[in-house]
Amino acid sequence: MTPPPPPQSVQLISDCFIKPSQLPDGSNRPLHLPPWDLAMLSVHYIQKGLLFPLPPRCLKAGFDRPAFIHSFLEKLKRSLSSALFHFYPLAGRFATLKQTDPPFYTVFVDCTNSPGARFIHATLDMTVADILSPTYVPDVVQSFFDHDRAIDHDGHTLSLLSVQVTELADGVFIGLSMNHAIADGTSFWLFFNSWSEIFQAQEKGAVDVVQLSRPPVLTRWFPENHPGPLSLPYTDDPSSFLARFESPELRERVFHFSADAIAELKAEANRQCGTTNISSFQSLTALIWRCITRARHFPPNQVTGCRMAANNRARLDPQLSPEYFGNSINFLRTAATVGELLGSGLGWAAQLLHAAVAGHSNAKLREWNEDWIKRPQVYNPDKTFDRYSVMMGSSPRFDKYGSEFGLGKAVALRSGYANKWDGKASGYPGREGGGSVDLEICLPPVTMALLEADPEFMAAVTVS
Structure with missing residues (x-):
């Protein structure tokens, strides 16, 4: 051969x-x-x-x-x-x-x-x-x-x-x-x-x-x-006080969600909760949290978390400029048992995420900073992001296709090795815009295969 x-x-x-x-x-x-x-x-x-x-x-x-x-x-x-x-x-x-x-x-x-x-x-x-x-x-x-x-x-x-x-x-x-x-x-x-x-x-x-x-x-x-x-x-x-992190064996795939699919997720999450307050990204994050958790086959009593990176610029009082150059983010964590998460609907999970975002206030930000100054520490990815959790990073709100360099619009966005672990998802705008989203998901091979076979997840994915 x-x-x-x-x-x-x-x-x-x-x-x-x-x-x-x-x-x-x-x-x-x-x-x-x-x-x-x-x-x-x-x-x-x-x-x-x-x-x-x-x-x-x-x-x-x-x-x-x-x-x-x-x-x-x-x-x-x-x-x-x-x-x-x-x-x-x-x-x-x-x-x-x-x-x-x-x-x-x-x-x-x-x-x-x-x-x-x-x-x-x-x-x-x-x-x-x-x-x-x-x-x-x-x-x-x-x-x-x-x-x-x-x-x-x-x-x-x-x-x-x-x-x-x-x-x-x-x-x-x-x-x-x-x-x-x-x-x-x-x-x-x-x-x-x-x-x-x-x-x-x-x-x-x-x-x-x-x-x-x-x-x-x-x-x-x-x-x-x-x-x-x-x-x-x-x-x-x-x-x-520093820690170095090595990713396990992961498969990385970019899934596309059309603007219509995102709108349907948002409408369904809000309908289930009888509200209009849940955002598109909170609805999508709820879907990802539920479907990755289902693919992992954890027992019903296992606690699973979902973290989202929150931009603090507009939440401070007085607000920071949108052009503030530096870090102004915190990681918001929501938790539930596997039984609660999978036994309830999309809206239930999205409502938990919405509550975490809504409670992320100026007072909470100042409290975080005061606590850090009293007990300074650096993030340890091994401890901050555990294998039972999902982490939603980046944002489809960033203008990621606005950089052209005389070559016209890019055909795709990709990322390197950095900051990837089991359950990391990164949201990018879809190339066609209009509210579409590309989601880069990193999972071990077996878990990825189970996610790709999940009917709830694949029903929302737009297959080109």
Whole structure:
């Protein structure tokens, strides 16, 4: 028997570091991190990227493709340098300030002593269809991102932002790895879209420093009585309070839910509860929680949890700007026994999730921050996200297809290895918009197969 061909692997062509085109006032001062940032030091980098087909002319005989790619990469570098003027902390590195008397240990962003953000050009002898046509996301997609398995504390020696442009046979993938201790998903996509905005403006002849339509707010929010810097549990060895997480064997699949399917879920959840308050995403999350729990075959008395990442910007009083650049999220947990969850309807689960979101108030946020300052700690994924729970991350509200870089609208969004475990689901907008949703779900192979055979789940999935 002829052995199968070896899997294709990404080949590194070049890499360099990009600095801001110039540094704004105040960039020479340390950027101290509030509790929402410091709590992330054990979490993986955010790894998200967009897949673009090359323009048809690039695939015609006689076209000078190397010259096109070289020009495209140079434009990306120039616009990235300009974007880093507005988002200059991403060109920095972490540094630690510590002392023994009194004990003090904190991590901050040093925006001056750094080579900048990393920029990588790589190639892969595969097509766009090779990435999109398999049922499960191919493992090679993890190679589209730098800083594999790095945690945020590694930002002392690794760039806080790394861009990898992977050239395919008929497309390119632009993958960003961004340190999660200085940016959440809202901030990540604000940067991605701002970079594309600058790229497009420079294509039209704009100068290096482009005025953004949505400039970031870089000033960090601290509780009024604790302006910072804030101390972590004092130690000369950060490994005593950090944890590294390795994912088990997982299958990753992107399921599509049309706008009509989402509307039907929302209507059914609200009908069952006699209300109109349950949102589309709460209804979808309730479906995922129920169906993954059913596929796991836990006993009826087992407690199962569902966590959702909640954006705090509009919940604080006074509110933070939507362009606040940093972390402003908490993980809201709802719990029930397996018997309760599966013995009740979709609306019952959605109502639990709605209550958790409705109760996430300014008072709760300030209480969380005060408690953290008294007992500082970083998230340990092994303890925070257990195998009995489901975690809904990211958001279909983010403008994830707004970054085009002169290539038109991306055909798909994909993510790297980072922050994935049994029961992790990430919500993305469907490419066609209109309220459609793509849901990236990670499960062990056996559980995934049972989910794919679940009638309630598959009835809501739109099969292309």
